[in-house]
Amino acid sequence: MFNNTYPYRSSMSTTVSKSFKLLANIIKKKLKPKLILEIGSNDGTFMRNFNKNKIIGIEPCKNVEKITKQKKLNTHPLYWNDKTAKFLRSKYGKFDLIFSANTLSHIKNLDNVFKNVYNLLSETGVLIIEDPSLLECLKKNTYDQFYNEHIYVFSCVALNKILKKNKLEIYKVEKLNIHGGSNRYFIKKISDKKNIDKSFLKQIKNEKKYGLTNKKTYFKFAKRVNKSKNKLRSIFVKLKKQKNKVIGYGATAKSTTILNFCNINNNYIEYFLDTTQDKQNKYTPGTKIKIIKYKNEIEKNIKYIFLGAWNFKEEILKKEKKFIKRGGKFIIHTPYPKII
Numbered sequence: 001m002f003n004n005t006y007p008y009r010s011s012m013s014t015t016v017s018k019s020f021k022l023l024a025n026i027i028k029k030k031l032k033p034k035l036i037l038e039i040g041s042n043d044g045t046f047m048r049n050f051n052k053n054k055i056i057g058i059e060p061c062k063n064v065e066k067i068t069k070q071k072k073l074n075t076h077p078l079y080w081n082d083k084t085a086k087f088l089r090s091k092y093g094k095f096d097l098i099f100s101a102n103t104l105s106h107i108k109n110l111d112n113v114f115k116n117v118y119n120l121l122s123e124t125g126v127l128i129i130e131d132p133s134l135l136e137c138l139k140k141n142t143y144d145q146f147y148n149e150h151i152y153v154f155s156c157v158a159l160n161k162i163l164k165k166n167k168l169e170i171y172k173v174e175k176l177n178i179h180g181g182s183n184r185y186f187i188k189k190i191s192d193k194k195n196i197d198k199s200f201l202k203q204i205k206n207e208k209k210y211g212l213t214n215k216k217t218y219f220k221f222a223k224r225v226n227k228s229k230n231k232l233r234s235i236f237v238k239l240k241k242q243k244n245k246v247i248g249y250g251a252t253a254k255s256t257t258i259l260n261f262c263n264i265n266n267n268y269i270e271y272f273l274d275t276t277q278d279k280q281n282k283y284t285p286g287t288k289i290k291i292i293k294y295k296n297e298i299e300k301n302i303k304y305i306f307l308g309a310w311n312f313k314e315e316i317l318k319k320e321k322k323f324i325k326r327g328g329k330f331i332i333h334t335p336y337p338k339i340i
C-alpha cells in the first residue's frame with residue numbers, strides 16, 4: 001500500500017498545512033529541539049517549517065519522498081522498523097523530538113514501533129503523534145475511519161497502555177479538528193519527570209464516561225452505523241427518483257468505505273472531483289465512479305454534491321461559496337446523514 005504510487009499529499013489541504021505550521025512555531029518556542037525526526041514525512045508539509053539541518057524525515061512512499069528531496073529536505077525512503085531505527089541511530093544519534101501524524105496507527109506492531117521510538121529519543125525528548133480520536137469517531141458515527149490502512153483508531157486509554165509497556169507515557173493531549181476530530185498526544189519517557197497535564201486526565205475521564213472501556217458502547221455504535229447506512233441510501237434513492245444529478249467531492253479512502261458499505265455506486269454518483277493528480281482519471285474502488293480533476297468550478301447543472309472529503313468540510317464549504325450561493329447542497333453522513 002505504501003509504495004511509489006501513494007496518492008496522499010499533506011500539502012493539498014490548507015487546514016493540515018496551517019496546523020503543522022502552528023505546531024512548528026510552538027515546538028520552536030517551547031521545546032527548542034536540536035534534532036527532529038518525522039516518521040511519515042509525506043511531501044514535507046511539516047518539515048518545511050524548520051531549518052533544513054535540524055530535521056530528518058523518513059517516508060516509505062518513494063513518489064512523495066522524491067518531492068521532499070527536490071525541496072532539499074533531508075529524507076530517507078524508509079519504513080519505520082528495526083533496521084531504520086538502527087540506521088538513524090548510527091547516522092544521527094538521538095533525537096529530542098519525534099513527530100508523526102496519521103502514520104503510527106497504520107503500523108501493525110505497535111510494541112515494535114514504540115520500542116524503536118524509545119531507543120531513538122533523548123532522555124527528555126518528546127514524541128508528538130496525531131491520529132483520529134476513537135471518542136470523536138464514535139460520537140460522530142464516522143465508521144468510515146475504519147478502513148484498510150487505518151489498522152488502529154486510538155483512544156487515549158488504550159494508547160497509554162501500549163506506551164507504558166514500552167517505558168513511555170502521554171503527558172498532554174490536545175484536541176484537533178483535523179480528520180474529523182483527532183488528538184495530538186505529547187509523549188515522554190516515564191523516567192523523565194515532566195508534569196502530567198490536566199488535559200490528559202480530562203481526556204481519560206471523558207473516554208471512560210462515554211463508555212470506551214465498555215463493550216456495550218461498541219454494540220450500540222454498530223446499531224447507529226446500520227441506521228446511518230439506511231438513511232444515507234434513502235437520500236440517494238430519493239434524489240435519483242427526482243432525477244437529480246449528484247456528484248462526489250474528494251475521493252477519500254473514507255468515502256470508499258461509506259459507498260461500498262451503503263451500496264452507492266455509479267448509478268447514484270456521476271463522478272467524483274478530486275485535486276489529487278494520482279487519483280484523477282481513475283475509478284473509486286468497488287463502486288466504479290470516475291474521478292475527475294477539480295477545476296475550481298462546479299458544473300452549472302449540479303445541485304447536489306456528496307462530500308467524500310467530509311474531514312475538510314469547513315475548508316471546502318468556504319471554497320465553494322459560489323456553488324452554495326446558487327442553491328447548491330452537500331450530502332454528508334456525519335454525525336447523521338443529511339443534506340446541508
Ligand code: TYD
Pocket residue numbers: 008012013014249250251252253254255273274275276279294309311312315316319
Ligand atoms: P484524505 O483526507 O486523505 O482522506 P482518506 O485518508 O480517507 O483518503 O483525502 C482527502 C481527499 O480529498 C484528497 O484526495 C484530496 C481531496 N480534496 C479535494 O479534492 N479538494 C479539497 O478542497 C480538499 C481539502 C481535499
